[in-house]
Amino acid sequence: xxxxxxxxxxxxxxxxxxxxxxxxxxxxxxxxxxxxxxxxxxxxxxxxxxxxxxxxxxxxxxxxxxxxxxxxxxxxxxxxxxxxxxxxxxxxxxxxxxxxxxxxxxxxxxxxxxxxxxxxxxxxxxxxxxxxxxxxxxxxxxxxxxxxxxxxxxxxxxxxxxxxxxxxxxxxxxxxxxxxxxxxxxxxxxxxxxxxxxxxxxxxxxxxxxxxxxxxxxxxxxxxxxxxxxxxx
Numbered sequence: 686x687x688x689x690x691x692x693x694x695x696x697x698x699x700x701x702x703x704x705x706x707x708x709x710x711x712x713x714x715x716x717x718x719x720x721x722x723x724x725x726x727x728x729x730x731x732x733x734x735x736x737x738x739x740x741x742x743x744x745x746x747x748x749x750x751x752x753x754x755x756x757x758x759x760x761x762x763x764x765x766x767x768x769x770x771x772x773x774x775x776x777x778x779x780x781x782x783x784x785x786x787x788x789x790x791x792x793x794x795x796x797x798x799x800x801x802x803x804x805x806x807x808x809x810x811x812x813x814x815x816x817x818x819x820x821x822x823x824x825x826x827x828x829x830x831x832x833x834x835x836x837x838x839x840x841x842x843x844x845x846x847x848x849x850x851x852x853x854x855x856x857x858x859x860x861x862x863x864x865x866x867x868x869x870x871x872x873x874x875x876x877x878x879x880x881x882x883x884x885x886x887x888x889x890x891x892x893x894x895x896x897x898x899x900x901x902x903x904x905x906x907x908x909x910x911x912x913x914x915x916x917x918x
Contacts, residue, residue, distance in 0.1 A: 714781030721784040729800040733811040740769045745816035750802045755783025756897045762795045773798045810848045817854045825861035846877035857913040860903035865911035881914040888914040
């Protein structure tokens, strides 16, 4: 594997894997942007970032795409202070909520984007940068005509591979069985990745992925949960 992987197909830029169902931000969430964005936020610029300068140190970098309300990212960054965490989320209320939680404990190892993850990966994250990437409970786009909007697609996982450091890990999780099967088929066919458990196998839930409010809601509805772990070949 080399890090000169070709750019993903143009359709990745045109088809968004999310819909902005933007609820009204609470006053506290809006204050978070006013008071904490300069500290935790990174404004999208379209150029590769120097994350060592952003964090003030050189440490392995973990990317979480679509962190929702930030519950899992807040917990992980607090319990893993030796690594730095980069979160990407388009929904403002969740970003604001997470910034308030980070400010409350004076977190030093988290930075956030409020932007499309594909564009961040393409333009802001240099090849060989990421030690780990996490995509937990992305929108399953369960209607067949919408399946093309799922973020886990061959072009996207090739792009992600190009941004990983040697030995980098990708952790996926979903509570929608058809999407789990789609993830498994996509990843098993991806030339840059190998299943970290065994070919064609799902993983046991790792200790570093806490059970979130979203996951508990799915479990109450009778959903299963599937984890997938892949490492760079």
